[in-house]
Amino acid sequence: MPVRNLPLHRPLLYFAGVNAVLFVVALVGVVLDDRVIAGSTAWFKPAKFALSFVLYSVALAWLMSLRPTASRLMNVMATVIVVAGAIEQVIIFGQVARGVRSHFNTTTTFNSVMWVTMGLTIVVLFLATFVVAVVLSFARIGDAATTWSIRLGLAITLVGLGLGNLMPGRESGVEGIAGAHTVGAPDGTPGMPLTGWSTTAGDLRIPHFVGMHALQFLPLFAALLVVLAARVPLLRVHSVRFGLVVTFAVGYAAVVALVTWQALRGQPLMHPDQSTLTAAAAIGVVVVLGALASIASAFATRQEVLA
Incomplete structure (x- = not known):
C-alpha cells in the first residue's frame, strides 16, 4: 500500500468528528427519548446518518491523501460535500427535535421546504462525489490492485x-x-x-x-x-x-x-x-x-x- 503523500482533507476530518459527536448525541436520544416517528425510535435515523457520514468522510479523506499530487478541484469538491452533508444533518436533527419526519415530509410549507432542500443537497453531494471519483480515477495510486x-x-x-x-x-x-x-x-x-x-x-x-x-x-x-x-x-x-x-x-x-x-x-x-x-x-x-x-x-x- 502506498505511503500517504498528502495531508488528510481537514474539512472532511472536522465533519467526521462532528458526526461522531452527533452519533453519541443521537444514541443518548435513543435511550432517553421515548418518542416514535414513522414507527421507529425518533433518534434512530439521525444516529444511522451520523455514523454513515463518519465512515464516508474518513474514507474519502484517506483516499484523497493517497494521490501523489494535490488537486485544487478535488479539495473544493470535498469541501462542497462537507457543506452539503452539514445541511443534511442540520435538517435531519432539527426535524427530529421538532418531533416530525425529515424525509418525504410535505405536510406543511416549512416541512416541504426542508424536504426539497434535502433533495437538492443530496444532488450536490452526488455530483461532488462524482467529480472526486473522476479525478481519483485518473491517478495511479500504488499498484494496479490498489x-x-x-x-x-x-x-x-x-x-x-x-x-x-x-x-x-x-x-x-x-x-x-x-x-x-x-x-x-x-x-x-x-x-x-x-x-x-x-x-x-x-x-x-x-x-x-x-x-x-x-x-x-x-x-x-x-x-x-x-x-x-x-x-x-x-x-x-x-x-x-x-x-x-x-x-x-x-x-x-x-x-x-x-x-x-x-x-x-x-x-x-x-x-x-x-x-x-x-x-x-x-x-x-x-x-x-x-x-x-x-x-x-x-x-x-x-x-x-x-x-
Whole structure:
C-alpha cells in the first residue's frame, strides 16, 4: 500500500468528528427519548446518518491523501460535500427535535421546504462525489490492485448514492408523505436490530447503504491483501491481488444488484425466496471461480512467487 503523500482533507476530518459527536448525541436520544416517528425510535435515523457520514468522510479523506499530487478541484469538491452533508444533518436533527419526519415530509410549507432542500443537497453531494471519483480515477495510486480498488469502489458508491432516488415519490399511503423506504408495506413495519431494515417487506435502504459503502470496503480489501502478503507468498504476486480485487468488486456490485432486485419485489432481506437464493448462489460461484482464476495466474509467474 502506498505511503500517504498528502495531508488528510481537514474539512472532511472536522465533519467526521462532528458526526461522531452527533452519533453519541443521537444514541443518548435513543435511550432517553421515548418518542416514535414513522414507527421507529425518533433518534434512530439521525444516529444511522451520523455514523454513515463518519465512515464516508474518513474514507474519502484517506483516499484523497493517497494521490501523489494535490488537486485544487478535488479539495473544493470535498469541501462542497462537507457543506452539503452539514445541511443534511442540520435538517435531519432539527426535524427530529421538532418531533416530525425529515424525509418525504410535505405536510406543511416549512416541512416541504426542508424536504426539497434535502433533495437538492443530496444532488450536490452526488455530483461532488462524482467529480472526486473522476479525478481519483485518473491517478495511479500504488499498484494496479490498489488503484482499481479505489476506482471500482468509487464507481459502486456512486451507484449506491443514486439508488437513493428509488425512494422519493413512492406511494406511502400517508397524506403529505411523498415517498417511502419499504416496498409492499407502509413505512414503520418491524425492523432488524441496529439497521432498522424491514423484516416483513422489501426495504430500499438496503441497496442504498450497501452500495454507498463500497467506498470503504474495496480499498480496505486491497489493503488487507497487502498485509496478508507478508505471510502468504501467493499474494505477493501483483496479478493475484489485482484479480482478487476485481473479483471482489464484481461480487460486491452483483450483491448490490441482488438486494435492489429483492427489495423492489417487496421481499425482506432475511426471508429470501428460491429465486433470490439461486441468484445468490450464482454470485458465490462466480466469485469463487474468479478467485481461483486469480490464484492460478500466479503459476504463470512462478519465479515471482519463489522470489
